[in-house]
Amino acid sequence: MGRLRGGICIKEFDMERYAELRNQYSRFFYRGFEVEKTPTELKITYHFEIEGLAEFAPCWTFPRPEGGGEPDEKLIFSLGLVELISYWKIACPPQVVVEAGELDEDQIRWWKHLYFNGLGEFFYVNNIKEADPENFMEIRCAGREDSAGTAAAWEKNVPARSISQGVLVPIGGGKDSVVTLDLLRRAGLPAYGYIINPRGATVNTAGAAGLGEGRVMSVRRTLDPNMLELNRRGYLNGHTPFSALVAFSSLIAARLLNLSYVALSNESSANESTVAGSTVNHQYSKSFEFEQDFHDYVLRYLPGNAYYFSLLRPLSEFQIAKYFAGLKQYHPIFRSCNAGSKTDSWCGHCPKCLFVYLILSPFLSREAVRDIFGRDMLEDETLKGTLDQLTGVVEEKPFECVGSRDEVNTAIVLTIGRLEQEHRPLPALLAYYKGLNLYETYQKAGDHYSAYCDTRNLLPDFLMDLVRKYCVETA
Template sequence: MTAFDKHQVACFRFVRCDFAVDTGVARLVYAFDQGPEMVETITVPGAPFVLEPERAAAVQRALQLLHLIAGVSYYKAAVPDTVTIDGYRIDAATAALVETVYLNGLGEFAYRNGLDLRGRFRLPVHGEQVAAPTLGLRSHALVAIGGGKDSLVSIEALRRAGIEETVTWIGGSQLIRACAERTGLPTLNLGRALAPELFELNRQGAWNGHIPVTAVNSAIMVLAALLQGADQVVFSNERSASYGSQIPGTGEVNHQWSKGWAFEQAFGNHVQRYVAADLQYYSLLRPMSELAVARQFTKTDFYDAHFSSCNRNFHILGERPVNRWCGVCPKCHFVFLALAPFMSKARLVRIFGRNLLDDLDQAGGFDALLEFQDHKPFECVGEGTESRAAMATLATRADWKEDALVKRFCNEILPQLDASELALEPLLELQGEHRIPAALWEHVRADFTA
C-alpha cells in the first residue's frame, strides 16, 4: 500500500457487499478514491442457509444496512467530503438513518480529534422506499451478551418470562464465551474480521478513535436473526446510556450514543418498516437506571465468578492478559460503586479482589463518576446523579463510611451537593420510553419490581 495521507483523500466508497448462503460469510467491501479494496468479513454459523425468496430479499436489505453502518470504521480514517455507493441504490429513509449514526456515533471521535462532522457525511439517494413484508419468523430471541452484568440480567429475565433465546456474541472473546456457556442456554458466536488494511492506515496516521460499535453489532445481529429465522434481537442498554458527558464549551458528547434511546428507536423502527415487519429490535433494560440493573443483578450470585464489565479485558486485537477486573478503569470504578449499595461488602470485595473505595489513589476516577471537578468519563457508565446517590447511600452505612473515598466524599464533596437530589429510591423506578413488546413488558415490569 502506498503512503496514506488522510488530507488528500477525496472520496469514500461503499464498493459492494455479498453473502454466501453456502458458507455463511458476508463480505463488506470499501475503498478510498481508487485505492485498494478493504474487505471486512462477518461469519454466521449454521450454513448452508436455505432461504425462501422473501427472506432472501430481507437478508439482502439487512446486508446492505450492515454494509453502510459498518463502514464507519473505515470512513473515519479520512472523513472525506464525498461518499459514493457503487453496488446498489438506497432510499431517503436509509440514508437519513445512516447519516444520523455517523454524525452522532462519531461524536466523541470528532471531539477528541478537533473535527466538525456536521453536514460532511452525505449518502446519495436514488432508490424508492418499499415497506417490509411480514416473514413469519419464529418466536425466538437472539440476545447480545458482552460478559457484563447487564446482559445477564436480561438473559435471566427472558428465561423467567418463558422466551426462547439464544445467547449471542461477536468475536473471539473467551471470557464472553465462558459467561455465555454459564447460562446453560443455546449459544451463537458470530465472527467479525476487520480489513487488515485499516490497521496499516492507522499506523500511517489515519484519523482514529471511538466508533458506535453497538450500532455495528446491532446490524450484524439483525442479519443473523433473519438467517436464523428469529423474530427478536435483544440488547441490554439501560436508560442511563442516553446521557452523555457534559463538556464545557462543547455541550453533550455521548460515548455510548448507539446504546441510547435515540439510536434504538430510529434503528428498531427502520428495521420493522424497511427490513422485516416482524423482526423486533429492543433493549430489555431501557426503562431501568444503571442502579436498578445493579440491584437486579445482585439477586443471584450465580455469575459472580464469571462476569466482567472491565473494558481492559476486551480489545479490538484480542483480549489482554489481565484479571477480570483491573480495578483502575472507569468501568471498574462504576460497577463497584453501583453494586455496593445492594450486596454485602464481603461479596463485592470477593468479586473485585480488593476494596476500590478504600484507596485514595483512585479519588480522581471516582470524582469523574460523581461529576465533581471533572466530566463523566468517555465510558459506558451511569449518570453522575446515580454515582452521587450511591456514594451518599454508602456514607450512611457503618460498613462503608470509614473507607477512604467514602470518608473523603462526606468531608469534601457532600457539603457542596443538594441533599434532596441524593435519594436512591427514585432512581430505581422503571420509567421512560422503550420498545419492549407489550406482553413481555408486563411480565418484565412485575419481575423487576418484585
C-alpha cells in the first residue's frame, strides 16, 4: 500500500527500487541525434540508451516555413539534453555519458541544477530521499569545449532584434497564454502561436486570437514506446520539467520563423514551492529562477537565438484571472484540466479545475463560472480536501500548475463578500471555508493582489509599461 501526497499515491518501496535500479543500470547514454530535412519539415530523432535495459528514439517534427531560418546543431543538441531526462528517470543511472556534443564544466553544473530542481517533485513523490544535488548524477562528456570568449562573441555578433516583426507565443490552451496574446494585440505586435502536439483548446485559442495558418507553428513531439512500456512494467515514473522543453524547442521554432522574441505566459505565482518550507516546486521550470538561468545560458552558449521572457512574470494568477474574466470570447474554449485533456474538457473534480474555478469566481457571476465548467464545483463537498491543499490548511499544494496559497485565499474571501452583499446563500465549500481561521485572517488582509507587481522580470521596458497599464491597479 502507498500513502497520498498532494493527491498522488507514494509507493513505500520506491526508494529501495531507486537504489536497486541505479545499481543494476549504472549508465545512461546520449548517443546522438539525426536531423532530416524536407522542403516542408524538420525532423529530429534523438538516440538515448540505458545500458543493459533499452534504447530510445523520441522525435520532434517542426514545419519549415518557406524562407525560414535554420537552427544550428548546438540548439538541437540542447533540446536533446532536456528530452533525455524523461528517459533517464526510468532507472536513474548514476552516470550520464554525453556523446552527442560538447559541454564544459559550467554547462555540466547548469544542467545538473536544472535536472535536480526540475525533478524535485519526482524525487519527493517517489520517496527518494537519498538523491542530493551533487551525487544523484555524474555527467561525463566525451569532448569538453572551452567556453572562454563565448559571451564576448555574443556581444559582437548579436543580431538586430526587431520586436515589431512579431513575437512567438507558446499556447497551452489555458487562460495565461490567452492574456499574453491579448496584451500583445493591445501593443500592436504580431503574435505567432507555438503549439506542441495540438489539441482542441490550443487550436481554438489560436483561432479565437485571429492567428491564421501562417501564424501558427504546430510541432509534434513523439515519445518512444519503450519508455511507455517500461513505465507500465513498474519502472520509475513521474514529473519532469516540461517547460524547459518548451523553452529550448521554442528557440528552434523562433529560428525557423525568423523571430527574435519568445513571450512565455508564466506568472510570479509559479515561484512558490508546492511543498511549504521546501524547494520542491511542480512549476520549477516556470519559475523566474529558471527563466533567468535559461536567459543567461542562451546568452553564453547559444548566441544569436531569440530573446526569451515571460510577459506575465510581473503578475499574480489573481491579476491574470481578473483580466481574463473580460475576454469572454475565450471562456467557452479555454482548457487547463490535465485529466480532461484527451477529451478537451474540464473534468470538474480535480485540483486544477477547482483552482481555476476559485480564481475566476471573484470576477464572474456564479452562473458564468458554472457554465464554463458545466457544474457547480463549489457545491461539491468531496472537494474539501482539495480546498485545504489550495489554501494552505495542509502543507502540500496539489502537484498542479496552480496559484499561490495567499491569492487563492484572497479570491475566496472576495467571492464570499460579494455573495453576501448580494444576499445569496454561500455554496457548501465557501460555507466550510468561512468556518476556518483563514477566513478572518484574509478578510482583514484585503485585496493586495490587484496592485501587485513583481519587478524581477525580463520584460522589455515598453512591455512592462503595457502590463502595468492594463493589469496593475494604482491607488
